[in-house]
Each structure stands twice: as C-alpha cells, then as structure tokens.
Amino acid sequence: MTRNPNLHIAAVTDPIKVALLTDDPLLRAGLGSLLAQNGAISVVDAKLAEVALWDAGIDASKLLARLGELRAFTMPVVAVVSDVSHVAPAIAAGARGVVLRDHVGPGIHAALAAVRSGLTVMDTELASSLVPAPVPPREAKGRGELTERERQVVQLLAEGLSNKLVADRLGISDHTAKFHVNGVMMKLGSSTRTEAVVEAMRRGLIRL
Numbered sequence: 001m002t003r004n005p006n007l008h009i010a011a012v013t014d015p016i017k018v019a020l021l022t023d024d025p026l027l028r029a030g031l032g033s034l035l036a037q038n039g040a041i042s043v044v045d046a047k048l049a050e051v052a053l054w055d056a057g058i059d060a061s062k063l064l065a066r067l068g069e070l071r072a073f074t075m076p077v078v079a080v081v082s083d084v085s086h087v088a089p090a091i092a093a094g095a096r097g098v099v100l101r102d103h104v105g106p107g108i109h110a111a112l113a114a115v116r117s118g119l120t121v122m123d124t125e126l127a128s129s130l131v132p133a134p135v136p137p138r139e140a141k142g143r144g145e146l147t148e149r150e151r152q153v154v155q156l157l158a159e160g161l162s163n164k165l166v167a168d169r170l171g172i173s174d175h176t177a178k179f180h181v182n183g184v185m186m187k188l189g190s191s192t193r194t195e196a197v198v199e200a201m202r203r204g205l206i207r208l
Contacts, residue, residue: 051076056079080100
C-alpha cells in the first residue's frame with residue numbers, strides 16, 4: 001500500500017460516507033445490503049461521499065470507454081472489476097483501490113477506510129497481476145515512436161471504438177484504419193488492443 005502524505009488520515013472509527021455507483025441492480029442490492037450491515041459505513045449521494053465504490057461492469061468490450069468516468073470523480077474511488085486483466089487499466093485511469101467482483105465481502109470496509117485515508121489498496125491476487133513475469137527482450141518491437149495519426153488512433157481505441165468506427169471518425173478507409181491499429185500495437189509491443197491502450201497510458205501518450 002502507498003499513501004499520499006498530504007492527505008488527512010481519518011480515524012478508522014469515523015463512519016465512512018460511501019457513494020455506491022453501479023448500473024447493475026443485483027450488484028447494487030448486494031453491495032447495499034453488505035454495506036448496511038457495517039455500522040461504520042453510510043451509503044450516501046455522490047455529492048456527500050468521501051469514497052466511491054464504482055462498478056466497472058462485466059462487459060469487457062466497454063471497459064476502456066467506461067474507465068473515463070474515473071477522471072470526473074472528486075473523491076477517491078475503489079473500482080469493482082470482473083477480471084484481473086482490468087486492474088492495470090483501472091489504476092492507470094485513477095482508481096485508488098481495486099477489488100474483484102467475486103471477492104467483495106466484509107473486508108470491503110478496510111479497503112474503503114484505507115482509500116479514504118490516502119492509501120492505494122487491492123487484493124493480494126490482484127496486486128500480483130501488476131508484476132509481469134520475466135520475458136525475453138524484444139529486439140525492435142515496442143520501441144517505435146507513434147506518428148500523429150497513430151496517436152489519434154490509439155486515443156480512439158481508448159474510447160472503445162472498433163476499427164470501422166475509427167475509420168469513420170478519421171475519415172479513412174477500414175483497411176487504412178486496420179493498418180494504423182496494427183502499427184500502434186507493434187510499436188507499443190502489445191498483442192491486444194487493451195494492452196496497447198494500457199501501454200499508451202503508461203507512456204503518457206493518451207488520456208482517458
């Protein structure tokens with residue numbers, strides 16, 4: 001865990017004002033019931049909250065586009081994700097805590113309290129996903145500089161657009177859009193579009 005030294009650390013006994021942000025009625029009911037069982041947590045409107053518990057959803061194809069929502073929050077956010085591969089994108093987008101949807105339980109109080117105090121937290125299983133296994137060095141792959149057009153393309157990929165929609169947005173052919181997407185992935189050393197977006201965020205090439 002890491003902490004911002006400029007943030008005030010509230011006493012762990014102080015009730016935590018939490019905004020529950022999800023479009024899933026079943027998850028909302030489950031989380032609402034779980035949080036209600038803990039007297040040290042109060043579910044409040046987002047305008048009054050100290051911490052937000054935000055659901056990234058289960059549709060992986062919409063994840064990158066939805067992560068842009070994190071930038072708009074003024075309070076620290078704990079993101080609920082459905083897969084370990086979503087951890088890095090969530091952290092890169094500004095989440096202060098990440099928990100797996102299937103692992104949300106009584107321990108969520110400790111996570112919310114830690115995040116309110118300025119810490120960054122996640123499950124041990126999720127933390128291990130951020131430490132890549134050693135891989136053989138790649139000679140040229142992942143070292144190229146993106147052209148201005150390729151920067152535009154990867155920005156659109158971060159918004160969740162398909163190759164066809166990228167082509168429509170930029171006024172180019174589908175074939176040319178696919179060519180640029182492949183070029184972006186090669187230069188960023190990525191095997192998937194999601195990996196390319198995460199690497200672009202890591203290099204500061206795009207913003208969600």
